[in-house]
Amino acid sequence: MFDLLAAAGAGPSAAPVWTNLIWIFGMIAIFWFLIIRPQMKRQKEHQDRVAGLKKGDQVVTQGGLVGKVVKVxxxxxxxxxxxxxxxKAVKHTIADLIEPGGKPAND
Incomplete structure (x- = not known):
C-alpha cells in the first residue's frame, strides 16, 4: 500500500534525452544556415576577387584608400x-573593386 502512495506522489517523469539533442542540433542548423554559411560565401567571393586583380583595376582598401592597381x-x-x-598594399587588405564606369560620389 505504501508503494502505491509513493508512486502516485513521485510526479511526472523527465523527458527523454534525445528530445534535448533535437533542440541542440536544431540551433546548430539555424546558426549554420543564417550566420556561418553566408559568411563563408562572402569570404570565398572576396578571395576570388582579390586573386583576380589585374593592372588597371580601381580598388578600395580596408583603410579607405582608393587607387588604381599598377602592379600585382x-x-x-x-x-x-x-x-x-x-x-604597396597587401592584397588581402583590398576591400573591394570599383566597377568601371561608375560615377564619383561628388558628381
Whole structure:
C-alpha cells in the first residue's frame, strides 16, 4: 500500500534525452544556415576577387584608400593613389573593386 502512495506522489517523469539533442542540433542548423554559411560565401567571393586583380583595376582598401592597381604579385599590389603617388598594399587588405564606369560620389 505504501508503494502505491509513493508512486502516485513521485510526479511526472523527465523527458527523454534525445528530445534535448533535437533542440541542440536544431540551433546548430539555424546558426549554420543564417550566420556561418553566408559568411563563408562572402569570404570565398572576396578571395576570388582579390586573386583576380589585374593592372588597371580601381580598388578600395580596408583603410579607405582608393587607387588604381599598377602592379600585382602573389602577396602585394602596388596602387597609384594620385599622379606619382604609389603605395604597396597587401592584397588581402583590398576591400573591394570599383566597377568601371561608375560615377564619383561628388558628381
Amino acid at each position: 604579385d602573389d602577396t602585394y599590389a602596388e596602387l597609384e593613389l594620385a599622379p606619382n603617388v604609389k603605395v
